[in-house]
Amino acid sequence: MNAYLGSVVSDADAVPGASIAVQTYGDFLNFNPHLHAITTDGCFLDDGSFKVAPGFVLEDLEEIFQYEVLKMLKKEGKINDAAFENMLSWRHSSFNVYIGDRIYPSDKTGLGNLARYTIQA
Secondary structure, eight states, X not given: OHHHHHHHHTXXXXXOOEEEEEEEEOTTSXXXXXXXXXXXXXXXXXXXXXEEOSOOOHHHHHHHHHHHXXXXXXXXXXXXXXXXXXXXXXXXXXXXXXXXXXXXXXXXXXXXXXXXHHTOO
């Protein structure tokens, strides 16, 4: 997210905000590891201002997320180069990103609902 937002905001010192919770179960209480994340739609600058990103491209975020997870697994010795390349080529990788509607700071109900969903584990 840092690299993606930094590139669309185009400021070397730009820093995004995020809160991420690890979830380990699915709807049927089955093992389904995934992340819930609340992220800013832009970056904070050194002068204290906030610069909104022009927009997210869902496919780009999914590709970045898949690549970074696989890179981490390779670094940890959990997969090798062949598995890394093979998994990058999968048509349906199961790496999904959902982008919901923007929630503004003044929307206390929306923020509360999102926070409760994120920490439901």
